[in-house]
Amino acid sequence: KQDRMRDFIRKRDRGELLMQKIGRLEENLLKKIKLSVSKDGFICFGDTVMLLSPDSESSVDNYTGACGNLTLAINLEEISIYSAVSLQAPCGVSAVKTIDPVGRNTFCLLSVDGSSVGEPIRFGQKFGLGTTGGFSDPMFYLASDHKSFIRFAKKSHLQQVFLTDELSYLTCWQAAFLDPQLRLEYEGSPVPANSKVIITHCHTNRSLAVPRNFWTRSYFGREYEVICHTYLDSHRVEEDKNYWVIVTANPGDNGTMIDRPDPQ
Template structure:
């Protein structure tokens, strides 16, 4: 029977390798911490950038929507707002939105770089006048964390379409083509032509129409997906009509700005 011939404090085996391994683990941890590469640091970086508080434009006296306004686009039926859907992987590696970026309708309604859009002229001019029904414009995210990306859509293809509904996809792109041009329509189809040229009023029910495909922005509440920001609804570009040839609740949105106290 073997008997112990040494004191328990005596180091045996690969003890020096074990000590060195522990020291290397501590050094690697410290290097990642100094470089800001720890998961907790990246998550905190996302909170400070993509989810930081932003201010919407103030509502004018006549409630007209102006070029250059910072707005939220709210889907009336679901109470969600149009938001960028940043994947967990991208949010860990970047502090701002990158092209292409998917879109969703989120219950997180606080204004932040994910969901605040600025109304810009389609021809690049800096206009200081009301936006009218039927007038073409571009919806852009904010500078900095927003990346100044444009709301984009196109016809659905086999490889480029919404993940669940398979309808035309809506994304954010660093693009200046006709795919990023939109216009507002009046909700009532009976007076839609008469309303063209009249200023869009904040708070009214509106339809966001894509100029190239002539399809309307839609929130598909039946298709939901879990994201790092909670359960969110799919967004696509498709016109849904009822028996009276009027757009259904999927296509009905409203504009939100900062109301005066």
């Protein structure tokens, strides 16, 4: 008994108790993060942003309870949290109802082609999406790869999206203008912040999506599956499942541009 007590006290003093490890993980993932302010209305390399899947009429019509804005976030399975001291790669992602910027749902826009921090990201230009989950390091990168017999999204069985600790061709993304008829015209123009865009995985040419009808379980509860799949309507135009808003901070206060009331 005394040995067990000594072991317990030693682990507690070192912060090695499971309860302490989980507490630290949770503290970092839910820590408030300051988003970047867009000075000129565009997103730039080095910006800290949220990726938001905007509320849509079709989500209200088709999926009860699945309406509302959702943000892309680190998904921690309940099993893995009990064995992890910090985040481990590969790691899952999901869409969550939290629209306040915290460790688990904020991403840094990374240059993969030698562009400098502060330069605007342009439509058609490759970029990376990195997150530390609120920790100081390491950084994990949003990635995807072609579906295979062993690699697919658990619920939809479509192309999986995940976080990895290696930058490669699997972690390159690009933004496309929402209206396909104007897409070519806007190619090379700076990508506006806080506006709907399509985000496409460069290697597989499939777009980031939240179908909203597939649930996934995480340590934080029930969340939505995020996949790479281009949903096209009868006019060959992307559906709102593929819409994303790259959210920056509201320069006037501590909120985000999503909280800002529409001008009257």
